[in-house]
Amino acid sequence: MSRGQLRQFAALFLALLMLTLGAGRAEAASCFYATSQGSTGPANWNSYCWLDFSGYNDTAARSTAGQAMSYTLPDGTVMTFTLNISGAGITGAAAPSWGGAAVGNTAFVGIGGRPILYQTAAGTTTATISNIVLTPPAGVSQITSYMFVAADGESSNETESLRFQTNGGNWVALDNAGPISGSTYPTSSGLGTSTFNVTGVPGTVGANIVGSSTPTSLTTTIVGGGLQGVMFAVRFASIRLNLQLTGARAAAADQFTFNIAATSGGATLASGTSSGTGNGPFSAATLTTASALPLTLTQSMAAGSVNPLTDYRASLTCTNSVSSSTPLPSGVVTTNYSFGALQFGDLVTCTFTNTVFPHLQLTKALGSGGRRFNTDQFIMRISQGSTTVATTTTTGTSATVTNGTTPQVIVSAGTVYAFTEVGSGSTSLTQYTATMTCTNAFTGSSTTLPNAVGGTVTPQMGDVISCTITNTRRTANATLTLVKTSTVLSDPINGSTNPKMIPGSIVQYSILVSNTGPSAVDNNTVLLIDSLPSQMRVGTAATPTFTQGTPTSALTFNATNDIRYSNAASAPTTFAGCTYTPTVAYDAAVRFICVNPKGTMAGSSGTPPSFTISFRAQMQ
Structure with missing residues (x-):
């Protein structure tokens, strides 16, 4: 045919x-x-x-x-x-x-x-x-x-x-x-x-x-x-909008909605939402349009999310499968981009890439046996230098920890942060052994995590780091702690009016001794051998004073029998080894002060018993 x-x-x-x-x-x-x-x-x-x-x-x-x-x-x-x-x-x-x-x-x-x-x-x-x-x-x-x-x-x-x-x-x-x-x-x-x-x-x-x-x-x-x-x-022209994540979500529940909208009127023409816990890409929002409509590409947090969109850095990159003069963004940091109108024949693919800003969080846990004392509480801190960026103070009794997690805080990438704790009020950390473990929700991160209390971390974009300090109480023994202070009494220039710690000034040098443990100290066994600071002189003008704390230590002190001095090059190991007698008011030969109060120092029931021994000294 x-x-x-x-x-x-x-x-x-x-x-x-x-x-x-x-x-x-x-x-x-x-x-x-x-x-x-x-x-x-x-x-x-x-x-x-x-x-x-x-x-x-x-x-x-x-x-x-x-x-x-x-x-x-x-x-x-x-x-x-x-x-x-x-x-x-x-x-x-x-x-x-x-x-x-x-x-x-x-x-x-x-x-x-x-x-x-x-x-x-x-x-x-x-x-x-x-x-x-x-x-x-x-x-x-x-x-x-x-x-x-x-x-x-x-x-x-x-x-x-x-x-x-x-x-x-x-x-x-x-x-x-x-x-x-x-x-x-x-x-x-x-x-x-x-x-x-x-x-x-x-x-x-x-x-x-x-x-x-x-x-x-x-x-x-x-x-x-x-x-x-x-x-x-x-x-027609078509545009596909997708989203992917780099690193972790700030919270597992965080999800993102991404839209292709008409710039005029704001109607949503196509939309997609992330799902699950993976990083995507997810099901794309696809718009095929016969008209040259100005378009806006946006994203927002989906319902049920925990964190705001500002916790993430969003960048937008688009490519075109055909040769076209349509302007395309590349790595533009935005969550709302005015794309303009497609040209007929465009086959555009756009992707929002969301990277979470570094997030840190610190949590308290108690090991076997819970607290030493029911009044023990802990102040948890995330710090950058001398600045505290997140903190919480625990509540609860025994093994129960409430208010034990700091807020999740956004921090700066490439900056050093430390995870620390201190005792709240009369709480003594000496009654506990402390360990710290850290995890990063960004499993592919190269960030090195700290593994001890006081450790530091330098987070990068995408990191969501959580650390836990676990305190396990020690065996119930007596535990003595020392705190030294100096108070200026007078100086050669100002006398006793607003004196300064300068050479020749007279200071009150004090040592606070506390028993943070629950057990009493054996009779007459409290022995304090203190190495004097090199710039401080103590002698016949020391006039030592012994002051009981609250609660009282239950010890007694006699300035004639219970204090001695040493000029040895190294610290004596016994009270009897302290054999030097000062010869002048402020004797440069004195290197060690030896104190041996008498009696049985009481154990703590939550607030440590204490005493303070004070000396008059001169600064050189």
Whole structure:
């Protein structure tokens, strides 16, 4: 069967089909994407949505009023227009229209419906599309531009031709569909003008695809030697927005919503939300749009999140699969980006990358046996130098710890922080052994974690570090602690009025001794051998005083028998080893003070018993 016979057979079949369809107004229709690029299709083949003419009604289209067509486009836009037909018979046909056509065979394969207005008889057919109106989806105030596409739906050979006339933007070349064999294309003219012409040539030919921006009417003249056909599409652009995380979440419950919104009106056009505890990427928000809408890309915390979005640094990077002049952000730190309008044919992919700012937290735990005393409480601190950035003071009794975790605090990457604790009130940490363990929710982090109380960490972006100090009480023994203080009494310049600690000043040198343990000290065994500071002199003017604390130590002190001195190079090991007698008021030979109060020092019941021994000394 010859090519002409094939066309005539197709014409008969389509005419019979039209009789079956009957007259009437077209139902609301849609447009269809190809399902594959084909061997010669353009890279952005999936940015064309081809209008379906399955609802074509020849009687209505040839009437004076024409056939009212309505299409709901993939982005929710509704496009309406009136179709008027005159001349040789025509109807809607599937792609490919025949075996030699480019569209449907080598390019834009698998278009659904009947995307081709295809002649049913040779001759000239005029198709006028008028009153094109695009109504935007809800929440979008207006559509400022769109791209209407015209293409050869069959193949232009010998005496065949196509003419497309627009009242919109001048015709521009968009793409081509390659011939089923060879490399021949029909002759064309009129790019950059309102009229684009296709003139057939012998042989198997490819198809031209052209576009006009924002027309309201289009007149197409179809001249078929055998049969000829045309296709129309709305050129789309698409944008996909996703999100991924680097490092950890500040809290496991934190989730993120990312949106593609219309800049005008703020309507959300596509949206996605992270899920689970992984770092993504997650299911993308995808928008395919027929109109050049200015878009804004945003993100926010999803419902149920613990931390605010400001706990994360968000950066946005976009890429385009096609060559385009659309400006693309790269590493822009933002959670709200005015993207502008896509160009028709854009295939843009954008990703928000969220990295949590470093977070630190410190928790108190008690080991076996709980507290030494029910009144024992602990002050937990995270510090940067001398500045406390997070703190809490525990409450509770026995083994129960309440208020034991500091707030989770945002800190600066690359800065050193320390985890420490002190006893609250009369609590003595000497009654406990303390260990510290730390974990980082960012399992891939290279940050070195501390492993002892007082240890430091230098966090990096993405770190979420939690440390726990566990205090386990020691065996119930007596535990003596010392605290030394000096108070200036007078100096050679100011006397006793606002004296300064300068050479020649007289100071009150005091040593506070406390028993923080629950057990009493054995009788007469408290022995204090104190190494004097090198710049301090003590002698016959020492006039030692012994003061009981509250609670009392229960010890007694006799200044004649219970205090001695030593001028030895190293500290004596017994009270009897302290044998030096000072010779002057402030004797430079005295190196050690030895104190041995008598009796049994009481054990602590929560507030440590104590005493203070004080001496008068001179600064050198």
